[in-house]
Amino acid sequence: MRARLSLLRRLLAVLREPALAVLCCGALLSSHVQAQAFNDPISTSPRGLTDAPSAQERAAEPRNGNAPAGLAPSVTGNAANATAPAQPALQAPLPPNPATADQPVVFGSQIFTGRFGAVPFTGFNPDYQIAVGDRINVRMWGAFNFEAAQPVDAQGNIFIPNVGPVRVLGVRNADLNAQVEAQIKRVFRSNVGVYATLAAAQPVKVYVTGFVKAPGLYGGLSSDSILYYLDQAGGIDPDRGSYLEVDVLRGGQVRAKFNLYRFLLDGQIEHIQLQDGDTIVAYPRKYTVQVSGEVLNPYVFEFGEQQVPASTVLAVARPKPGATHISIVRKVGPERRSEYHPLSAADDVMIQNGDEVTITADKYPGTILVRIEGAHLGPRSVVLPYGARLKDVIQRLQPAPQANVAALQLFRKSVAQRQREMLEASLRSLETYALTARSATSEEAALRTREAEQILKFVDRARAVQPRGQVVLPEQGDAGETLLEDGDVVFVPETSNLVLVSGEVLFPNALVYHPQATPDDYIAQAGGYNQGADKARLIVVRQNGLVVPATDGTRLNPGDEIMVLPKIETKSVELTRGITQILYQIAVSAKVLLGL
DSSP states (O other), X not given: OHHHHHHHHHHHHHHHSHHHHHHHHHHHHHHHHHHHHHHOGGGSSTTSOOOOOOHHHHHHSOOOSSSOTTOOOOOSSOTTTSOOOOOOOOOOOOOOOTTTOXXXXXXXXXXXXXXXXXXXXXXXXXXXXXXXXXXXXXXXXXXXXXXXXEEOOTTSEEEETTTEEEEXXXXXXXXXXXXXXXXXXXXXXXXXXXXXXXXXXXXXXXXXXXXXXXXXXXXXXXXXXXXXXXXXXXXXXXXXXXXXXXXXXXXTEEEEEEOHHHHHHHOXXXXXXXXXXXXXXXXXXXXXXXXXXXXXXXXXEEESSSEEEHHHHHHHHOBOTTOOEEEEEEEETTXXXXXXXEGGGGGGOEEETTOEXXXXXXXXXXXXXXXXXXXXXXXXXXXXXXXXXXXXXXXXXXXXXXBOGGGOEEXXXXXXXXXXXXXXXXXXXXHHHHHHOOOXXXXXXXXXXXXXXXXXXXXXXXXTOOOOOEEOOOSSGGGGGOBOOTTOEEEEOBOOOEEEEXXXXXXXXXXXXXXXXXXHHHHHHTTOBOTTEEEEEEEEEOTTSOEEEOOTXXXXXXXXXXXXXXXXXXXXXXXXXXXXXXXXXXXXXXXXXOOO
16 A cells, blocks of 8 residues: 555656656557557558458457347448448469369369458349348438438338338349339428438358368358358369259258359359358269360369260360360270260260360371571572472572572471480480599599589580581482471571681681681681690581581581580590580580580
8 A cells, every 4th residue: 555655646746747747648648549559440550441351250240230130240331332342452372274283173163262252242233132131321302301321120111200111121222212212202292302222231141061161151241142152161172062053042942053164154143142041052063074185174074964975075175276186085894995086076976974085186297387598589488298308499499699509508496406305315424424423532522523513514504505406418419309397497508718717726716718728727827726625626517517527638618617626634534535525516516615
C-alpha cells in the first residue's frame, strides 16, 4: 500500500509540470491508439482498410439480424449487383503441363488449383431468387423519403414504413425492383420514386462429399458456383472421382446434375441457387482413355461409355494439323495388342476403356528446300524434288562475275550435328582422363591439379565452338553427283588471290597469292612462328573443305588457309594426344584454333 501511495504522489508531481504532462498524455494516447490499431482490423493497412474476409471467416462470425441460427453474417456488398472488394493477387500454383509432365495428367484436374475457392462469386445474377436472410436496399424519394437496408424476415417479407410488409421471397433478382415498386405504388400512387436492389446474398453452408480430396462442410454464398465449393474441398480426386457426374442433392433428392467437361470445353455451367444443408456429391470415375502424341490436349480423358468411336476421342484431344495416324495399344487380359489406323478412318475405329492412344505424324519427303548463298544473282532458295543432287542446283546457278564455281562449298545440318557429337565425345574423354589421373607424391598432385584446371578451361572454350558442317566435295567432276538434303546450304565463293595465315604466328594476316611461294614463305611474311607454335603441325584448309598437311612440297591455291597449330606440353603422352586430336577436330570443323 505504501508503495502504491508513493507512486501516486510521484505521478501527481509530474502532472503539475505542464510540459511533462503533455508528454505523458501524448505517450498514453499513442499507446492507446496503437493498442486499438492492433485490435481493430479496420486500421491495419496503410489506408485504414483491410482485405475483405474470406467466405470461411465470414461463416465463422456470429450472425446479426433475423436470419436462421447457425448462418454466417451477411456479406457486405451485393452478390447480385454490388462492386466486389479488391481481391489479393492469387499465389496458387499453375497446373502441370500435360506435354512435359512425368505422369499422365487427368483432363479436368487443372480446374482445382485454388483459383475458384479463393474468389467468391459477387457478380450480378439475374436468375438469383431472393431468400430468407437476404438484405434489400430500398430507396424512396419525392413526396416521401426513405432509405434503409431491410432484411428478408422468416415470412419472406421486408417492412417499409407507411407501406407495411412487402413480399419478396422467391422473386428473381432481375424482377426485384419492379416487384417492390408495384407494391409501394399501391400506397404512394404518384410523386414517389422507388429503387430496390439486393445488398447481400444469403450465406450458406454446403456439404461436399464423394470422391473429392477433402470432404467436409464448407461455407460460402448461395450464389457461388459448385466449382467454388469443390475447389475448397481440394477438387475432385483425379485417380478416383468423375468429372462427368457431379450432383447437388437437397433433402435426399437430386436438385441438379453437372458435367464439368461442358465447362472445360464449351464454357457452359448451370447456375444454381444453393441452400443451407445442400450436398454436392462427386461420383466415382467412369471409363478413361490416355491420349498422347500430336495433339493439343495430351490428357487422360473420361467417357461415360466403355466403348466410344475414335472420332469422339479426337474431338476432345484436338489433333495437330500435321497428324496423320492413330496408334492404339490395348490391354486384353495378360496380352497387349496394338492397332494402327489413319485418321480418316476414325469414325470406324472403336476405343475401349483403358486404351493408350497415340496420335502420330507420318511424314514422307516430297520436296527439299536448298539455300544458295554467296556470289549468286538468282533466287536464294530453291525447291527440288526428294533425291535431287548438287548438279541440279548447279544448273540453276546464276553466278556473279567474280564467282568461283569450281570451289563450290556445301554445308549440312546433319554433318554439323555429327561433328558436334564427335567433338563432345572427345571432350568428355579428355575431362575424364584429366580428373582421374593418379599422383605418387604431393608435389605431383599439385602439378596435376593446376594442369587439370587449365584443361577444364580449355574444354569449356572448346564446347562453345560451333561446327560449320561443311561437306568436303571432290575436286574432280564427281561433286555434282552428291545427294542433297533438306536444309542444305550451297555457298558460291568469290574468286580470291589471297592466302590466309592464322594460328600461332606473330601477325595472322591475309597475303597475296604467289604461285611459287611455299607455306614457310607465307608464314615468314606473317612474322614467323611465335613461341607457342608447333612447327611440325601445319595444315592447309582449302575452300572446298579439304584438309591437307602443309609441307615444303604442298601446292597452294588462291583462297587457301594455312593454320599453325599450338604446341601442347603436358606430362602425359595420352593427354597430349587427346588435346591434339581435339585441336584438329576444331580446326577442320570450325576453322578455329584454340590453345591451353
